[in-house]
Amino acid sequence: MGDEYEYGVVKGSLKLNRGRVTKKSTKKPKKSKKKTSTKQQLHDQQPPDEPTPTKTAAEQKHAAMLQRRKMEQIKKLAEKSYRDQVKDFNDKLERAPEQHDMPRVGG
16 A cells, blocks of 8 residues: 555655756857957057046045055054053053053063
8 A cells, every 4th residue: 555655755855956957068168250450450559548547536535535544643653662652551551440450561
């Protein structure tokens, strides 16, 4: 009695690609053979009269602002030596309440 139902039943986990067979593509891309006239080739070789801008005015302004901020940050870091920075940090820790007590930094 159980044999008549076993023909159409697949036991095991669900396999979604059971009926499909995937083939590997063996087609090669076609090379396009496009002939251009000599007049067109001469036109392509000549550089354009006016260079086209690669950035808009807003992009140039943004880049200038980033550069200026970077220079300001470098100047700010260069003002103090490492010893001065450690001294300022230790002074800040001395003024802080004891609940945030951190050991002093040597330097």
